[in-house]
Amino acid sequence: MPLYSQIIQYVLSGITIGSVYAIIALGFNIIYNSTSIINFAQGEFVMLGGLTMIFFTVMLKFPLVIGFPLTVLVLTLIGIIMERFTISPIKKPTVVTLIIVTIAVSILFKGVAMLVWGKDTHFLPPFSGEKGIAFMGASLNPQYIWVVGITVVVVVLLSIFFKYTIIGKAMTACAVNRTAASLMGINVKRMVLLSFALSAAIGGIAGIIIAPITLMAYDNGAMLGLKGFGAAVLGGLGNFYGAIFAGLLLGVMESLGAGLIHSGYKDAIALLVLLLVLFIKPSGIFGVTEVSGFKKF
């Protein structure tokens, strides 16, 4: 394959994996905006999403159109359970306590997944076959189109939700100023619960669409979560479009780095760029420095 089609190949797979990072980053942002918590179990939602989908469609042989919504439903419930039983009981939450709690939850999720699905790597068949589509000299995996397409749908639906629905607007208000929101009669606790449910649901979607490409095992959550967190920070925590841009950027860089430089250093390259960006712009590409400087940890 000539170099330029190789590059196209890398960019295409970069955009695909980047879309998934973007969705995961959005999951981080939704919870961060309503609670200032970085949910370190976000990656586990993705893992659970992939494995639950495999359970419904591979083990129970449900069709995709049923397995998909069922999986999202299960993940929503998991998000609600997590908030009710681990976040909400904490009386005096500090950022560090919450970080540890979400890490503990992620360990628990991993344990549950290991008990249910074992330590094997599971396979989810691509949604529409594996025959590559020729595209500018490169071969396009049809699953890539599913991933990018579903990502676009998720992004559009989320922006409609936050801009035009009452609940979405209430959540945005909480993100801007929690005290003011509660004075305006918004039930902040309910919003926190909702943010966990929503975040788990879209984490689950990320898991469903990525599973046919990367396969899924009980211990895949941490790395996916890490990349998504990277994207969220790179885009400026809490910034919706920043997360999407940064997710795609990370995905493409990682893919190009792996293909053109050295596959062992692919994560290092992505992280290095992330560090350099933070060192130049301490609050991410689209973050606001002066405000974040005053936010207490």
Added chain:
Amino acid sequence: MDKKNSLTLLILTVCLVVFPFIVTNTYYISTMVFVGINGIIAIGLSLLMGCAGQISIGHAAFFGLGAYTSAVLTAKLGFHPWCAFFLGILLSSCIALIIGIPSLKLKGHYLAMATLGFGEITYIVFNELTDITGGPSGIGGIPKIYLAGYAMNTDIKYYFFVWAFLLLILTLSLNLIHSRIGRALRSIHDSEVAANAMGVNTSKLKIQVFMISAVFGSVAGSLYTHYVTFVSPSSFGLFFSILLVMMVVIGGMHSVWGALIGAALLTILPEFLRALKDFEIFVYGAVLLLIMIFLPRGLIGGLEYLFNRLIKKV
């Protein structure tokens, strides 16, 4: 250091000396060696996190730098172990300086991400720099370290060796906390803006305490290397960095004693849970969760609470 700390330190020393005479099982002694090694890093991280309020999710890197410097220099290049030990300290503090200057300008979750990224990059380098580090298969055949002519070649000798280091580091840390510098560090934790306005050079102090904690990490790494005589990257990854943070928080961030208790719990607990096989990870997660929900100030906070209740009753 005040009376309470000196007394606790004395009691701890006595217990440590008596311990191997009561418990002679080498397995327990060996576990205590690891408690000591983890304790040294956790104390350093507690200075950074609990005292100065700056999080690091990449401290396994400094542990690894110390361990690999000792391993590479002694096993491959025939350096004297103590020489490698001090070069490890030098390397770690230089890297802490270089990483610390830009990173510690970051706040909150951004700092968490930056240190995490640094830790991951270091881990990847350990894996990929095969010519020097041996890659994923690691480096073996590391010689024992000598102290005043005695080889530290048995569990019991190493036990005393490691815990002597820990007591030294603990004493120095307690001194630091109860000083002008320690007070300034605590002020950064509460309000960096106010600390600066009162004339505290917060950027410099944050970098200094980051370097100190890196040095402690490196010391622990070298001690680890000469104990297990084999290093491979898997001991220095993200999981260990997170484990270190958990030691500090579970034990109680506001006190270096907490870090020590946290290190002990999280080193000993998995040994007990090993019998549970696949359920280990599950119980482990549950224990962490319960401690955090019911003891927000960590184990030491819980102990303090009990102690105060007891005093009130008497």
Added chain:
Amino acid sequence: MDNVILHASKIKKTFGGLVAVSDLDFTVREGRIKAIIGPNGAGKTTVFNLITGILQPTGGEIQFQGNSITRLKSYRISSLGISRTFQNVQLFSNMSVIENVMIGRHPRTSSGIMSSILSLPKKRKEEKEVRKRAMEYLEFVGLGDRFDESPENLPFGKQRLLEIARAMATEPRLLLLDEPASGLNTKETQNLARLITEIRGRGITILLVEHDMELVMGISDEIMVLNSGQKIAEGLPREIQENDEVIKAYLGEA
């Protein structure tokens, strides 16, 4: 005593599109009490943040005792002799009351990392001295008996006094007080007025941001009025009280 201690020329601060302080000129004379008044959001706190280096100005220059401090770091400015209190009290809540004041001694003491870690005799002697001096400042503001408590246990008025003690401990030449009377009752405010004049009596210049007009008119030598980041009036208390533009700014324009 007519020396200029602080001189700000054309200082400007913008936050994104918002102009918080715009081309502001003013001077503070040594040994005086100067007040800055103006409605909420006028930019008063921002001026304090610019003087103390917590924020970097978008433009302009600030001179302290004849030297430019515009680009200096906050901690350097503090050790040169400018100290402050905060509108939203910023005490160190994990330390005792006296330790809060001891932080104020930081720029006037010198024990470094090494002597701290090794607990050298020099360090221990200095610690004793620091504690003694901190106690004096606590007694000065009337908090001597509460030195061992957590600052969070103090009533709000006393927290404000503690901030003043902490600022005084740095031995400033210029003290900036940001709304020291807000949240205080009448008696506490009278006590505060006495304290501020006493501080001036020690030769310390004071720049005061305050909404309590009785306090401002009672103790200030000079008043500057800010609105939307601009100076709309400056003069003696009596002149300000009669100024139409000031009255308009406060009552809101029709």
